[in-house]
Amino acid sequence: MEELTRVDPNEDPYLALRTALAVAICVILAEPLGVSQPMMPIVFAMSMMSNQRGALNVASFAGPIAMPVLAFVFSWIAAATVNEPMLFIVINVAMAAAGIALMLFKGSRGGIVLTVFPAMMSMSALFSDMALAAIRDSMAAGGVILGVAMIVLNIVFPPQTSRVHVPVAKPLDTTSPRAELLIRLAVYVPVLLATFATGDMNLLIVPIMLAFICAEPDRGGRMDQLVDRGGGTLIGAFVAIIAMAIYHVVPQFPVLAALITLITYWLIDKMTTGRARPLFYQYVCSVALVMLVSATFGARDAFEVVIQRVVLTSGAMVGAIAMLSLLEAIFIPSRPEALQAA
Template structure:
């Protein structure tokens, strides 16, 4: 897939303010609409707005309208097949295979949706019917909410540039496409089976991290992705802890929303010329939002942060190590034979 690039300050000077305002508006609307999974609207708004480059296009803004359709589709498939473990696992592994193909060999962001959405709904289906319904309804409400947010903030803070950003993905080239995808899907299958066996929705981050790492073409890109995800988790978790400590002193929702807006403003401003990659700052902002919004439950903030860091690190290292090992055992000999002269 196309890597998230830095933002050109001259082209889009309002980028950071627009994104931060969008996150604040998404959090507010999520609270008004009483979304069961409160971090979803804000996290999705951050992801979509921080990925905006060049001139605003309404076509990109309406993409989240597909979220309710996907949420109902995958929740229905999960509920329909969860009582048949073999069919359930086969179906969602097939979707993962297709998603990895789109990510790696077509460079399509649609592959992310085809992996993340099934993983979310299959894990919540195993947890309980109530959790599945809550995730489905939250995602269904988050999609239209994001459309409203994206359109509004782009009206208030429009991009002055007329340049249309055309994605330039770099599809992976391999002489062993099927084998490569089988190896990647096999690693993802191990993670999914472990998550299914635990029936713990707190592990949802595991398949997501693994999918983003496995979706990178080369070992170098996978290593960069892993480093970005791990460092972002540490940075975002640290800032989330500071915000939650302030919230304990002043337990007011407007203060919490204001703190998350400022945190988003900080991270998105770093996407102009920060020391780290743009994806690091994007993911750090997402981690901060998820951890802070998760604190409304009964779990301790330090526990959430520690678990998030451990899961992100473990998932990234597992994906890189296993794929490198399997490539060395199965792919490298075949590629060497194909490259050698007859």
């Protein structure tokens, strides 16, 4: 997997401001543009803008451009195969295997596209045609909004460097690539299929978290993911609870938009100035935004949103780490000791 490196505040002093304003734009334009799932453009805006981390280049627009394309491609695949169970399962497993392999052996976050997006669209197709269309259209609209916002915000608040950020990749170097991949699929695929069987969109977070754990090449990377994403879930839940309490006192849309913007600015700024790894703060922000938007824009109870996210994320990650360690000890006993202890 690629790792987020810390940004030098002298090179990009406006990283947090650009990210917060992009999120604010997505929040404000969601209703006028008919975005029925505002959580998607909001979270994607936070993630992609905070990942820029240096001078703007052509590759920076890959995400906003790809979002509408991927939304229509994967939604079409899901809609075309959802009534053919065997084909539906085979295609989803094949894309998951390709995605995890990309992340594991190439260290590419591009594998997330093949792992998370198809699962999201397939789960929506199982739920209803309307849900699939809502997520597809929300992703497409989010990509357009984010692309325009990225251009404008980089002109108004440009990075103070010409250096283009190069992600740090950690691919797995092994003499048993097939066994390594099969072990990870043995953990990931049953959970993915079980999630499909429930038809519950709220459970999709489980295979998503498992994908990040399975994509790590060693135990050290998995524990980092547990700390950053598992710990980030707990802190993000706490931040969301405080924000929801404030919104409960003053339930007005401008207050909600201001809370989302301030949370984003504070946590993305911590990616530059905080002591923890940048991914930790980014994930805290992601969790806080998802919980806050789900509880306020959706019909679910706020307490249910928080508790379910914390329990599912923590349980899934701990269980996946334990299963991977057990399977590796059984089927790959010759793995170098240094890698097993990493």
